[in-house]
Amino acid sequence: MEKIYTSLGLMSGTSMDGIDASIIKSNGEDKYEAVFDQYFKFDEELYRDLVYIRNKINSSRDLEINSVLLENLERKITLFHASICKKIINDYSFDIDLIGFHGQTIFHNANEKISRQLGDAYLLSNLLKKKVIYNFRENDMINGGQGAPLAPIFHLLLINQNQINLPACILNIGGIANITIISSRDLKDLRSYDIGPGNCLLDEWVRKNSEERFDKNGELAKAGKTDKIILNQAIDNFNNIKKNNSISFDIKDFDLNFVRGLSLEDGVSTLTDFTAFLIYQSIVTSINFDRDKKLNILICGGGRKNSSLINGVKDKLPSNVSLCLIDDYKIDGNFVESQAFAYLAIRSFLKKKISFPKTTNVTKPCSGGALIKNY
Secondary structure (H helix, E strand, O other), X not given: OOOOEEEEEEEEOOOOOEEEEEEEEEOOOOOEEEEEEEEEEOOHHHHHHHHHXXXXXXXXXXXXXXXXXXXXXXXXXXXXXXXXXXXXXXXXXXXXXXXXXXXXXXXXXXXXXXEEXXXXXXXXXXXXXXXXXXXXXXXXXXXOOOOOOOOHHHHHHHHHHOXXXXXXXXXXXXXXXXXXXXXOXXXXXXXXXXXXXXXXXXXXXXXXXOOOOOOHHHHHHHHOOOOHHHHHHHHHHHHHHHOOOOOOOOHHHOOOHHHOOOOHHHHHHHHHHHHHHHHHXXXXXXXXXXXXXXXXEEEEOHHHHOHHHHHHHHOOOOOOEEEEEHHHHOOOOOOHHHHHHHHHHHHHHOOOOOEOHHHHOOOOOEOOOEEEOOO
């Protein structure tokens, strides 16, 4: 009889404001059921510590210089993960087989083959007395990949299980925007890449120029006026960077210098149009599809709640491209990433492939993640 695993996925994104936790039941292949999703906010001290340390880490050398700070913060963030896992398991009496522990990304540089996530899997396993899968990106990078994006194999499962017509895409707008292109049911055709900034520039600008952490519903962008000259120059500059053929980004790859001097609202408006144009441009130039065929694009991630951003993309697209929320298919768009790492944990445990040549640029399909049983 086929084994169905119960897996708890934990994901902390580039906003660094908390943890998305999801429990799924899956065979690690073609069956999947979401049974639990919840967000757990970091306390103010942990949030500030994470922002502080990320701002200090701009190179691999900085990882060495700040090793003691990183070690202390890693323990704090692991204890926070452990506390929410205990609460979930105790409150809901779930019998968890595996924990997919992504950790908090502090530094990602595909060229240097370094992707550093804070999170002590040995400590987490010991505290919870559970098998923990972590370090999902290393094997991909060892085999020539860029270590990201890793969710495409789960995106394919979502498309297949919900019988969504092909071709279809899943557009994730987190701190970084990435897209998965599904033209057939064949894994060899699965394609994905990071587009560029999603929420990261918007969030950073709002944090630096106000008491808020993000532009709720895109209201600040609506109140501002885009500086067209700055916008066009920024797009040109980004496209020159993109010529390096990078398919994965870190938020450190982008900065706010080009909107320096603008008001809060005008800066948000300009950054929103910048981000929207890059997403639109990526869709129309990188996806080869028949203009007579309908293309379904399902949006997930926090950026889908920003109506100014979404409308900025939607207004430019050709009529045969349908842009909709993944929630319209009864999939919670807040928890696609955490569910993905619950699924990846199962695949990792079963030694199944999690990354592919057209998703991370890895030389051949490869497995990933490390199993820790420290109890």
